[in-house]
Amino acid sequence: MNNISENNLETNSRRDFFKKTAAYSVSAITAAAVLAPSKLLADDENITHHTKWGTTLGDELNKHPYGIPSKYEHNIVRRTSSLMSSAGDMHAAVSMCPLHELEGIITPNGLHFTRTHNGVAHVDPNKFRLMIHGLVKKPLVLTLDQLKRYPSETRTLFLECPANGAAEWKGPQFNSLQFVKGMMSNAEWTGVRLSVILDDLGLKPEAKWMLAEGSDGSEMSRTIPVEKVLDDAMIVWAQNGEALRPEQGYPVRLMLPGWEANLCIKYLKRLEFGENPWYCKEETSKYTVLTASGKAIQHFYPLEVNSIITSPCPEKPWTDVQKGDLVEIEGIAWSGHGTISNVDLSMDGGKNWFQANLKGLVLPKSWTRFSFMYRYEGKPLLLQSRAEDDSDNIQPTVNQEKAVIGVEGVYHRNSICTWEVNDMGEVNNVQVRS
Numbered sequence: 001m002n003n004i005s006e007n008n009l010e011t012n013s014r015r016d017f018f019k020k021t022a023a024y025s026v027s028a029i030t031a032a033a034v035l036a037p038s039k040l041l042a043d044d045e046n047i048t049h050h051t052k053w054g055t056t057l058g059d060e061l062n063k064h065p066y067g068i069p070s071k072y073e074h075n076i077v078r079r080t081s082s083l084m085s086s087a088g089d090m091h092a093a094v095s096m097c098p099l100h101e102l103e104g105i106i107t108p109n110g111l112h113f114t115r116t117h118n119g120v121a122h123v124d125p126n127k128f129r130l131m132i133h134g135l136v137k138k139p140l141v142l143t144l145d146q147l148k149r150y151p152s153e154t155r156t157l158f159l160e161c162p163a164n165g166a167a168e169w170k171g172p173q174f175n176s177l178q179f180v181k182g183m184m185s186n187a188e189w190t191g192v193r194l195s196v197i198l199d200d201l202g203l204k205p206e207a208k209w210m211l212a213e214g215s216d217g218s219e220m221s222r223t224i225p226v227e228k229v230l231d232d233a234m235i236v237w238a239q240n241g242e243a244l245r246p247e248q249g250y251p252v253r254l255m256l257p258g259w260e261a262n263l264c265i266k267y268l269k270r271l272e273f274g275e276n277p278w279y280c281k282e283e284t285s286k287y288t289v290l291t292a293s294g295k296a297i298q299h300f301y302p303l304e305v306n307s308i309i310t311s312p313c314p315e316k317p318w319t320d321v322q323k324g325d326l327v328e329i330e331g332i333a334w335s336g337h338g339t340i341s342n343v344d345l346s347m348d349g350g351k352n353w354f355q356a357n358l359k360g361l362v363l364p365k366s367w368t369r370f371s372f373m374y375r376y377e378g379k380p381l382l383l384q385s386r387a388e389d390d391s392d393n394i395q396p397t398v399n400q401e402k403a404v405i406g407v408e409g410v411y412h413r414n415s416i417c418t419w420e421v422n423d424m425g426e427v428n429n430v431q432v433r434s
Helices: 002-031 177-181 194-201 226-231 398-405
Strands: 093-095 114-116 130-134 140-142 153-160 184-193 209-214 221-225 234-239 253-255 268-274 306-311 326-334 340-346 357-359 368-375 381-389 418-421 427-430
Touching (some): 184 194, 184 326, 194 226, 221 226, 306 381, 340 368
Antiparallel strands (some): 130 140, 209 221, 209 268, 306 326, 326 368, 340 381, 357 368, 418 427
């Protein structure tokens, strides 16, 4: 009885407190210009009553030794589509990152976009071998432990499939941020620079190209210029502080900062140096850029300056925003040519532009967050973002890009994206052609 009485007294005390302070709380929120998601209620039962989790034992500490997300976040997952499959099944396919649900610039490992060419391989690290040969003075084979003896470094870098946004060349296809731009992610990668290993082996002067080959069933292989190899190429074995996951190439993958993710060979087993490019299947039948003239561009590696608004978007509309509310327009920008220096926003489809704020870390060849606080007026908008990098590259319009590539493009689409916000706050994927 005493416990019940004490609980009732506590509940009544809470209710009286919130009744007395409700008006003050609302005015304080308005004064601070913070968007209130809904009207505050003094008798909200989630405040005045005891919750289940506050009156019962939780899980034992080590119920999940690795740890799992909250069960209430079950809808935040990578997604795929049969349209993203190149073989009619999910062994050669891509799984899209939920960009609209991410915070900051680091993509959790379980949400990082994934591209497979022969399914996800499971490599035994005890049997892993990396062979480095060809035009080197001292060819060798490394075990995983031997590779990890080299001095390591950690860099925050984006990975983007060159086909990110491929479906949009002819016009809008998906009313979803996740499917429009979800073939990319950003993470911390730990490994060794290839130049450090080559200092030991001695690269012969006639070596101009490197062949990187994977050990999975597809034996994915690509050719990389030696200039890039010696500049900033890495062999990485960790992502966001843990070992690479199998879908990201465990135990070792190649990392070429700012260049096509397809070049960053997973399940790496062999590096060969030679005088000429190998013209592998993936750089002749695919991963070339067909121009409007009919000629194809090969060895088209760095990814262009790009950006996308992540809030609002089709998955995150403004349907609960009221006229006069202050709401944040937020997005991400990135460039394979360097560091983001500026992002402009437009509310009217590119007729007028104003500068957004860059927030958080601004790193080379990494995602950069941009933001702008907007007083919602309840009128239709055509929201766009336009990024610029420190090499003076500026994101093109749809018409500017199509003038070079045409409408049959697949790769390297970086033209400005547009979200239409209607007077109900709903958001749709559209293209502005002007």
